[in-house]
Amino acid sequence: MNGSGTRARLPRSGALLLAGALAAGTVVAGAGTGAAAADPCAGSGPLPYTCAQPGDLIDVRLGELHPTQAVLGFDQVFYKLGRYGSDRDEAAGGVNKRFDDWCETNGQEEAATAGPGARLDDPSSFSCTVPVGQETPDTIAPIKTAVVGPGGKLYLTDGHHTLTSFLEGPDGSPDLRIRLRVTDNFSSLSTPAFWQRMTEQKKVWLRDENNRPLGVDRLPDRLGITHFRDDPYRSLVYFTRDIGYEVPDGATEFLEFSWGAWLRGEHDTKAYDLTAPGPYLDLVKGASKSMAALAPDAVVDDGRTAAQLGRIDAWNGGKKETGGEFAKLGRPLSDPKPGKLAEALDYKARVLPVPACTRTVTGPRNGPLTVTDGVTCLDRAAQRGPVVVRPGAALVVTGSTLDGPLQADRAAAVHLCGSRVEGPVSVSRSSGPVRVGGPGCTANTLAGPVVLTGNTGGVLLAANTVDGPLVCSANRPGVDDTGRANEVGGPRTGQCAAL
Template identity: 65%
Template structure:
């Protein structure tokens, strides 16, 4: 690593043991446009991250990042979250993997020490093997990456699964920070020119969970499971790693998605039980054998060949089915070192199933929305007006935005995950589940008072940010506020007094 890179690393950084304050290194001649150079001149004040240059390390809060893809493999995130909540790593004499993952993502190797009360959102509670200022090319290489866009906005280009796992972790959250390596600064471009450049350089994945092309307007605004559609083929490819393929040096962007695009027409998931360990393992075996059966020069997707995407010459890297990565993958949860599938499916069983939608809204809905019957789903939709849920009806809002009050009286169910509500939220007399945040359900932002009153079904209210009073009373089963508490800027009373 050159001297300039080390200087930039010292500019600003979040490190285990301390939050290092400072400024990003100013743009140097030849690295920025004239307008950007003027903004970043000494003594001038520029928007956040505008002056960050390739090689700089910046330390944003997770809530500051904009995704560059609309889908995730949810089962991969479930694996990480399942392992993060487990004590198996500590029982084996190590540290919980979330601290290793954070240190690696922060350019600092692995966890070196972890206090009993250590938390991801407080890096002073653990240390990493590579101290700040002593980073090497090897320690910086696996860091997640970002591009600076118009207005100094940071766009995450690698690490959506890992950083979403940090955000969803009970000791993480949207305000947790981790360093990113800046690869490009396109802040002097117009929005249209920015996205044209991002597409040209393959720094954005514009496909939905079914592999269909989408526009940049369909990209989510923030991280969190609820922000992303679930692409099961992306998870499947993740579990075939080092069995059917290995990530090559200088891997192309979106490598796993390209493998997933190839698998989609090759291997149907219809009738596959992705909640059953044996069935899932058999699917991984089938998919990975198809990958290694390809000729090295076979085109997989987007002009990339199997060799370029890391195809292994022999299935399971030449090892028997009872050995290698395949055997590790299938280890049960009772094993001292469970496999990834066991962790993923154990966590997945605790994620409440979303009821089947009878009506699905996407895009923008202007005016009042009344849910009279059935199950109405807001799928990353925007509603500009009040939302009313009538008795016996169900509302499911996932990654949505509501500009107006939400009121449900006698509903058969209400579920809000990763949704922003500008206005009061009142759920009273619900006969079915009320779920506002929770395991596998991203916390919500509610700007207004919240009332959860006299509901007879189970009520969960977890990891939410509320600006206003929180009133919970008369709920038959109480209110579950685990595993991560809510942030309430206002009085919290009744069953939510300790939120």
């Protein structure tokens, strides 16, 4: 629901108070219609995003946000998700890191309390150290930023990794709320003029996972890890933070991507096993040393120098490999305080591999689709008509809509991620994995009944919205929701009775 969110037209301090109240669950009615609609920004009532001014804080749903980049560093997100899903913080007498991260991102410093059963989607279950209305410039600084575009759509310009981690986390969904700071309001521009302005002001990253140019039509239309491509160099830069570079004050958008573009000419990620901590740590060491060795005035990317991008004065803060941030990064999972790399790789190991596509469907497609062999991938497709998967064939659906039933019997594999199906879903007797949500796979919306029966390759069914009944039986070794319950509108039976 883009452009339909509201904010109150108040003095800046009042805007802060309203945004915090919204984050705490206060309901504010939508803007009215009638005579007052001639000037939608007049008065003191709730107003649309088109009325937001630079510096305003607005309360938003994650599902309202439009990305301004097509790629993420998946391993950075995996680190966050591994940490968010762990009970290590609670076992040590603290609160889970996701509450600290949410409070910081919301301009409220860090978590103060989070009782048993606390959830990000229930703000009454936890508190932050800085109450709403008592924010300072320092606590507001970490709030992520957005630009208001044509039609009041919100375009995220910072925080894609953080907010994707919230959405994919244990209690995340498109309805999870957070505050953003508006940097610009370009809502009066036409769509072509808007993208021209965004490009000129470097508020959009138009390169793909291989650093090749792409058009704005290839940007994702929503958050969720499934909707992005993975850039391993972006993850690499994240792990070199405070070892080879430091985020400078007033950092520009997409700073890490600029470092990643430069590292492509210095280090080949394909020469390293990025599922194993030893080789990955070797890559981080080499890359960070290359960054620190640059002259301050060396041009890194797009005219920006190493100094402007935060090149560190001394590698690892002048400490040896056995100390400093590099040593912290390399701590194993068995350590009382594991390093980011170990937690990222532990979560990464839970992400099911996707078979290579032998046929890919993108964009609109009308008529029945029958998959008889190989691996058919629907990638950002709009399939109108039934989909049938024959024995031995595989189907991978990512970021797509299916207007019709989906039926698979004795398939080799079925992957359904970040998609919507307007019709019944039936998957039976599959010999390989059946994944409907789960690690690395954004949840789906399934508008009809779902039947999963007799599958023997494992079934993941996590965090989805199922409007009809959910029936699961005779699946081996069972059905796993990975701790993220599904929202089911109809009865749940069999193995899915508790999911």
